[in-house]
Amino acid sequence: MDVLPYINEHKKRFLDELFEVLRIPSVSADPKFRDNVIEAAEFMKKKLQEAGADHVTLIETEGFPVVYGDKIIDPALPTVLVYGHYDVQPADPYELWETPPFEPVIRNEKIYARGSCDDKGQVYMHVKAFETMMKTNSLPCNIKFMIEGEEEVGSSHLNDFLRQNKERLKADVVLVSDTSMIANDCPSITIGLRGLSYNEVEVTGANRDLHSGVYGGAVGNPINVLARMIASLKDENFRITIPGFYDDVIEYTAEERAEMAKRPFSLDDYKAELGISDIEGEAGYTTIERATIRPCLDCNGIWGGYTGAGAKTVLPSKAFAKISMRLVPNQSSEKITELFKKHFLSIAPPSVSVKVTPHHGGEPVVTPTDSIAFAAANKAMEQTFGKKAIPTFEGGSIPVIASFENILGLKSILLGFGLDTDALHSPNEHYGLFNFYKGIETIPYFYKYFAELSGSRAPVSQ
Ligand code: BES
Ligand code: ZN
Numbered sequence: 039m040d041v042l043p044y045i046n047e048h049k050k051r052f053l054d055e056l057f058e059v060l061r062i063p064s065v066s067a068d069p070k071f072r073d074n075v076i077e078a079a080e081f082m083k084k085k086l087q088e089a090g091a092d093h094v095t096l097i098e099t100e101g102f103p104v105v106y107g108d109k110i111i112d113p114a115l116p117t118v119l120v121y122g123h124y125d126v127q128p129a130d131p132y133e134l135w136e137t138p139p140f141e142p143v144i145r146n147e148k149i150y151a152r153g154s155c156d157d158k159g160q161v162y163m164h165v166k167a168f169e170t171m172m173k174t175n176s177l178p179c180n181i182k183f184m185i186e187g188e189e190e191v192g193s194s195h196l197n198d199f200l201r202q203n204k205e206r207l208k209a210d211v212v213l214v215s216d217t218s219m220i221a222n223d224c225p226s227i228t229i230g231l232r233g234l235s236y237n238e239v240e241v242t243g244a245n246r247d248l249h250s251g252v253y254g255g256a257v258g259n260p261i262n263v264l265a266r267m268i269a270s271l272k273d274e275n276f277r278i279t280i281p282g283f284y285d286d287v288i289e290y291t292a293e294e295r296a297e298m299a300k301r302p303f304s305l306d307d308y309k310a311e312l313g314i315s316d317i318e319g320e321a322g323y324t325t326i327e328r329a330t331i332r333p334c335l336d337c338n339g340i341w342g343g344y345t346g347a348g349a350k351t352v353l354p355s356k357a358f359a360k361i362s363m364r365l366v367p368n369q370s371s372e373k374i375t376e377l378f379k380k381h382f383l384s385i386a387p388p389s390v391s392v393k394v395t396p397h398h399g400g401e402p403v404v405t406p407t408d409s410i411a412f413a414a415a416n417k418a419m420e421q422t423f424g425k426k427a428i429p430t431f432e433g434g435s436i437p438v439i440a441s442f443e444n445i446l447g448l449k450s451i452l453l454g455f456g457l458d459t460d461a462l463h464s465p466n467e468h469y470g471l472f473n474f475y476k477g478i479e480t481i482p483y484f485y486k487y488f489a490e491l492s493g494s495r496a497p498v499s500q
């Protein structure tokens with residue numbers, strides 16, 4: 039199999055097409071972009087059709103549609119279900135982008151745009167790898183595509199979708215590129231992701247905003263109270279203080295931790311890249327462990343009172359925050375949300391009232407490393423990077439991965455080509471041209487080795 043000549047010949051067009059979809063602001067969290075999210079779905083549909091997929095359709099859900107398409111070349115061959123998402127995170131704050139988030143440009147060999155890496159760039163590698171295999175007559179497996187539009191808001195309608203489309207989604211494994219590798223010269227395959235519990239809290243004090251001179255010092259200030267409550271959620275060792283929070287957390291053995299520590303990592307580079315002079319986190323764990331196999335709690339946003347120009351002397355009536363917890367294997371999103379809610383209400387002083395509203399969640403996952411599919415992913419990476427891939431745990435979440443297993447009985451391969459430094463969810467998100475093209479080159483080898491190791495015959499035309 040030699041896919042490179044085709045990829046090289048069409049490289050410019052592949053990139054132009056990716057730019058087209060990057061121009062569509064498909065922000066699922068913001069109702070103002072509703073039509074754009076659907077436009078991105080239509081784009082994926084059209085491109086799957088052009089690449090040669092059959093049964094291409096938008097399947098409606100209670101939320102945004104799922105783009106489906108397949109190519110069944112022989113029912114006797116193994117089937118790979120490709121999953122990704124066409125929605126993106128909000129691009130705010132816009133003023134921190136060097137160039138506008140939905141006007142992709144190349145700088146320093148990187149594509150700058152919201153969604154360039156997460157996940158349009160990575161999804162598009164699959165569409166173009168599929169086109170390449172179709173055009174070079176080298177598709178060795180059956181493929182099904184399922185590209186959704188609500189990943190960045192918790193994939194809350196996907197469980198119903200999976201239940202309703204079990205037959206259509208029958209496959210041997212799920213292949214996903216929505217994660218990162220260690221470095222361009224250090225390929226890795228993700229074997230674990232964290233789960234999530236995301237909550238919004240509202241703290242109310244007096245029945246109206248008050249003059250801070252007349253009432254300040256005598257009446258509870260919801261912002262001060264909220265800050266105190268949030269601060270109390272971690273102790274001096276950065277352990278989360280919610281009772282029962284750690285009860286289900288799996289502790290890794292010394293051997294497992296030693297294995298994980300082999301992954302190359304420079305704390306100095308890490309700090310320098312983030313522009314910080316020191317790190318902080320749970321005592322007794324390394325930075326990589328803190329960011330992957332340990333749970334954490336973070337305030338994602340906090341507001342209230344007067345934030346306009348100049349000064350206004352006011353004691354606000356309300357304060358708000360969005361608080362997330364990343365969860366690790368064996369923790370349950372639902373259970374942690376309950377524990378958080380109970381605890382947060384219990385620590386509210388009588389001077390305020392508190393409301394907790396859970397948003398979305400997701401379960402943590404660990405993927406097997408002893409499967410044919412994992413071996414195929416390893417061989418594919420070794421083939422195109424000339425190096426063995428390192429298995430890694432990562433700290434982000436992809437809620438549907440646990441559902442693939444629970445509802446469809448399918449394991450996933452998390453074969454991502456991004457880098458942690460690609461500024462996902464941040465201003466100036468980017469994706470390396472190297473990574474985009476390397477993905478398109480590597481993916482066909484996954485299919486080749488997956489078919490070979492599954493004991494299938496190679497397609498006649500090869
Ligand atoms: N691609 C990310 C997840 C990710 C990022 C995995 C980096 C591994 C490394 C995904 O699109 C994402 O951001 N998911 C959300 C899910 C949430 C909204 C339920 C996340 O992790 O915040
Ligand atoms: Zn994301």
